[in-house]
Each structure stands twice: as structure tokens, then as C-alpha cells.
Amino acid sequence: MIKTTIRTISLILAAAAATLLLTSSAEQERSSFTIHLIGDSTMAPKDLSGGNPERGWGMMFPNFLDDSVKVINYAHNGRSTKSFMTLGHWAKVEANLQKGDYLFIQFGHNDSKQSDTTRYAAAWGAYQDNLRHYIKVAREKGATPVLLTPVSRRWFKADTLDETCLEDYPQAMKQVAEQENVTLLDITKVTMDWLKSLGDTASREYFMWVAPGTVPAMPEGKTDNTHTNAKGARKVAGLVCSEIAKQLPEIARHFVYYDIVVAQDGTGDYFTVQEAIDACPDYSHEEITRILIRNGVYNEMVTIPHNKFRLHIIGESADSTVISCGKYARQMWPGRDFNVGTSGSAGFYIHSSYVTLENLTILNPAGEGKEIGQAVALFTNGDHLFFKNCRIIANQDTIYTYGRWNKEGGPCRNYFLNCYIEGTTDFIFGPSIAYFENCTIHSKKNSYVTAASTPEGQKYGYVFHNCRLTAAEGVDKVYLGRPWRPYANTVFIDCELGSHIHPDGWKSWPRELWPSGEGTAFYAEYGSYGPGASPDTRVKWSTQLTRKQAAEYTFEKVMHQDTDTKAWNPEDNR
Template identity: 50%
Template structure:
């Protein structure tokens, strides 16, 4: 009996030791971790650390307006449960600051990601302001940002892919919203994601820079929602050179047969690149799409792999800059 007790104690100590080694910091609202708030954990990360700092966030709703500064590189968030680990705030564009000025779209964000090499798993990111206009859940400036099994909740302007030179990868994520709820300048690859359309609106509003090789690419994603039939467009061009491509996606009845909208910008019809390839479902109607959109050939579709879109960055690995 004594031997079994000793064996059990040693096993427990070993498990505890491994758990401690796995995470650098633990955030828990009940005080059982290193910090009670997520921002405190971010602040504790050494500036420009050369190794990954892993922050484990226990279940709870953390009502915080968060900022990950440029100096906090190589940070990884891991949530305990994607539906129970929630980072949220309720600012909106029309809300006033202490000087009586409107926050604006950028100022409404619940979480600002300025640093490079940020990763998040099993976390819900939300803006809980409700249907009050622009209200951003996450704004991303940094390069090489990877979200896996995460949720993004909001209405208008939920996910702001802001950085002009930012590459982002979304794997097995859930993103919901109404008007332009995935928008911005960045290059972003969405794979095996669920895109949920609420009310009426536009899934994307890309602002791709002129000369950029890629904008948004959706691969093997499902477009569904609570919106009525034909009430959503796949995208409209926030900036004239917008690029958005849907490849082998399941498109629900919410998608309008025309597919794409020019945002009352006739010039954008010549400059924007909106394309599809082998989409299925009631919302996939190649024959009714606007004439200025494109159906890719087999050969053209080969250019839209994750490797080609993201370049020299492989998500989930430590990035090594190419030699000069």
C-alpha cells in the first residue's frame, strides 16, 4: 500500500511538473494562476524575447480591452475551452472617449495585436457592444499571426485584418458578423473555417494594397448563418484593388446569386480581383455571378495554396528570417 501511495505521489508530481513546464504563465480569475487578468500576463512578457512565451488562460469571461505591443513578440495564448475562455469588451465606433470624441472603428477594438508571431488556440474573441454599427473584436497589425480553433464574435466589422504587410492564418475557426465583418489590408488564409452570416450584409471588405500578390483566400470553408436567403454578398471592395478568393467552399443560401458587390465604385470592377473555384451548395451559382468576377481554372487555382499565399512562413513553427 505504501509503495502504491508513493508511486501515485510521484506520478502526480511528474504531471504537475510537466504542466508547469508547458506554460510560462497561467491566467485565472480565481487567483489560482500567476495573474488574474490577461493584460497583466502580456505586460509580464519580456520585450523582444527570442523564445515563445506561452500563456494559458483558464475558463472565464475576461472583460478587458487588450493590447499586445510590438515589443511582446512570440506570444502564444492557449485557452482552456474555446467556448468558455472568452476575451471581450464592448466599445463601438460611436462611443465617446473622455474628451467627448468618437472612438471610431479602430478605437472600438477589444484586442489590438501589434506584435509579430502571435498565436492563439481555443479562445473566443468578442466585441459585446451589440448591433450598434462598427465594433471590432480583434485588430491585427503584426506579421505571422496564427489562430487555430478560435471564435470571433461580433456584428459589423468583427475581424479587422489591419496590417498592410501582415500575413495571417485561420485554421478551424468560427467568424460571425453582419456588414463587412472580415475587412482590411492584410493577406489572410482561412482554412476549414465556419463563416456565419447574421442579418444582411457582406462577408468581406478587402482593402488589398495595389501590387500585393494575395488578399483573402478562403479554402474548404463553410458559409452559413441565420440571415435570410440571398441577403449576403461574398465581398465588396473597401479599396479598389481588393482581392478575395473562395476555393472549394460550401456556400449557403444566404449568398446572393450575383456573389459580389462593387460598393457603387464602377472603377473597382476593373481593379478588384474576385474569384471562385469549385464551390458547392445553394449559394454557389457561377452562371449568375457578376460579369467582372472570375471562375478560376484548375491551373490558376494551384496558385492559391497556403504555402504560396503565406510565403516563407509556416504557421506553427518558429519563424527564421531568410538570409539577406
């Protein structure tokens, strides 16, 4: 249902494109502004203690807007147009309103409570007067007022929605909008149409129908036909955006679309990354599922299974969106008498294909030492994997490019663009093809950067293009790589090498484990520069490429396989 909402809004936006072209240049230039939300519990933020599943649509609304739009949600449970002023909420809004901002006004549910004189405002009297006051002050501040009719209650009688559930308040608001020449978003109508399309039974899953014993905050359960859960709040926010697209193109041009949002503060669809992945459609070969992860440290192990294709997972910011899992090789499998090993030590597993991770930190904080062993941050076991603006941090064995063969029999391919990768020993290792472009590769101790295990006969392994190799203070003897298997293949093209890179460049593997790689591994450089670039001192069994040879290591050539029906453009993953 989330994806259906997004597709609907996208179609409406396309229809609004012509309107955008007619928008004045002044409106087009309004590149950043604040939307202030005032209203009642259907819009308001919620206390999430005890697992409370209730959400106001205003909590979800920012997920539909880009970073240039700030949303401040002042809405409060139980408030009417009258009590929002008398209890001091409006004074805070009035103090913060600025020229160029928007004020979204949505009341009606509590204005009708005649038995409560602190809240009651007659539809054709005080209610309209209060709306006019909000409009007047907003305009005096240079802000744009927008009226939103109330969200419909879910009142069904014999599977027929009671369309009188909000009394005269929607009509009274419409009259004010017309008289005051204010944009009106008819949320009553669109939510009623939505509820009628679902019917009584199907619509319950969007509202606060809580079974007994399922939520600590509500041990007896709850039946509430006014307030929405996260799914319902997301839907209502989407309907609000649909109406904005029709009438407020200057806001609609700031819309962004995510199928799923993860947020620890309850403003998303899920609290954890794994919940979001589990909710993605299975075997989606064509349609991309976009997941936004809000800032926070998510202490969890994440697995993308083989049946979850075409995921685009985007962090709110690379530094502050952190997925952290401190597994390590020497820890024991639960209930077993052996340890998890290197392959079992990862915090983030990708077993699927056509997956993009963007603006994320993937961290394994386990540390290192004999009692820890390897501790993998990222384990890749799929084809056409794209990592953009990511920070991948651990110690020994940070990235394990585990995948050997895709379903067509060709090698698995990974692309790392503008990433920061940090580790100690062999911290980029495995058999897959991986292309690193414009990345920073940071060594934390004297050891080895790569440990490729490229299969025999595979033309490409690891390629580093326009990368920068740096090191922690005091680190001064780091090798570009050593062959984990005899046919390891690693090439550096036009990379800046810090002074920590050993003059030999490369190191053979201890002979007692398997053939050292000397004479079988392919280790090469072209155009290396910086204090660590020393072509004349490199080990004799490595190669300095000619310009013609280096031309064979473009992204297009490295990633091409004869089984491909078309060239891979990583941006198509997104």
C-alpha cells in the same frame, strides 16, 4: 523566474525519458487518473477576498498537468496529520479514492505545535503512525501513496537559512517512506536549496511580505516566512514537478508547460489577460512565451504591443474561455469631443508579430445600430499571426486585418485555421493578407462577408480554402464581398456556400465614395459547392479560376514573400 522554472523541469524530464522507456505497459496505459492532495496551508486553497495574495502550491499544481489528470486539493490551513483526520477532512478523501489514483501526503508544519493537543503529533510517534494510516488506506483502495516532506520555512539568520526550522519531521517521514516502501519526494531539500540560492532578501518576493496599504485584506501589511504568494506557489509547484519527473515517470508523461497562467479563481499567476501579456519579456525574437488562460469570461480590452514577440496564448476551451470587450465606434474618447472610430472600437489588438491565439473566443458584444456603428472584435497589426480553433464574434466589422507592411516592407500575414467567425456587415475587412482554412463564416443578416482593401500591386488579399459559409435563420441575401478599396483581392477555393449567398456573388462599392472596384478588384472562386454556388450568375467582373490558376492559392504560395529567409510554418509560432 517563471520561464527559468519551466526550462529546469524540461531538462529534468529529458533526463527521465530513459526511465519512461522502462516503465511497464500497464503504467503506460494509465491514461487518466486523479491525484488527491492532503496537507496544510502551504498546499491549501485560499480565500482570495480583499485581494489576499496568499497561495498554496496545490492551487498551482494542476497547471503543470494535462487534462487527463484531475487534481483534487483537500489540503486545509492549520491542519496536521492528526487534525486532518479528527476534523473530518480525511473521511472525504477516503470516500473518493479510487483504484489507479495517487494520494500525495504532505504534513509537518502543524504537527510540531506541542501546545495544541488537537494538532500535536510527535515526529517519531503519532506523526509516523498517522502517515502509516494514510498509506494503508490508500493501498487498500488501490491508490498509490506518495510522501512529500514539508516545504521549508524561510527562516534566515544573517543571510543563512535555518535548516532546523522543521525539526525532525522530514527525517521521520523519510523513515516511514523507507520502511513502508513508499515513494518520497524530498520537498524540504529542494525548497531549502532554492531558498539558499536566493538568500534572505531575494527570497522575500516569493513569500507573504506585504507592504502596508497595498492589500485591502491586510491594511497593516504582513511579514510571513511560511506562506507563499502566487509567484512562490508557482515556484514550489514547479519544484514538486521536478521531483516527480525523477521518481514518478508515469505522472511526468502528463506534464505540460506554460510560462504564465491566467485564472479568475486565483490558481494562476495573474487574474487578467493583459497582466499576463505585460509580464512577457520584451523583444523575445527566439523564445516563445506560452500563456494558458483558464475558462471564464474576461471582460477587458487586451493589447499586445509591438515589443511582445512570439506569444502563444491558449484558452482552456474555445467555448468557455471568452475575452469580451464591448467598445464601439460611436463612443467618445474619454476627455475628448470626438468618437473612437472603427480603429478605436476593437476589444483585442495585436501590434506584434509571431503571435498565436488558440482555443479562445474573442467577443465584442456591443451590438449594432446607428448609435453603435462599427464594433471590432479582433484588430491585427502584425506579421505571421496564427489563429487556431478560435471563435471571433461581433456584428459589423468583426475582424479588422489592419496591418499593411511588416518591418521588411512586405505585407502583414494572418492565418485562421478551424475558426468560427460571425458578423453582419463587412465582418472580415482590411488590407492584410489573410488565409482562412477549414473555417465557418456565419452571417447574421443580409449584407456582405468581406470588404478587403488590398493595396495596389499586392498579389494576394483574402483566401478562403475549404471553408463553410452559413447564415442565421431568415438570412437569404449575402454577398461574398465588396471592395472597400479599388484593388480588393478575395478568392474562395473549394468552399461550401449556403443558400444565403446571393447569385451575383459580389457587389461593387457605392461610386460616390471611391472607385467602385469594378475592373480593378480581383474577386474569384474555384470549386465552390452547395446551394449558394452559382458560377453562371456571378457578376461579369468576377473570375472563375481554372485548376491551374487555383493552384497558385496554396497556403505556401500565398504566405511567401521574397524577403523571407525561410518558409513560414505556423506551428513554429507555438
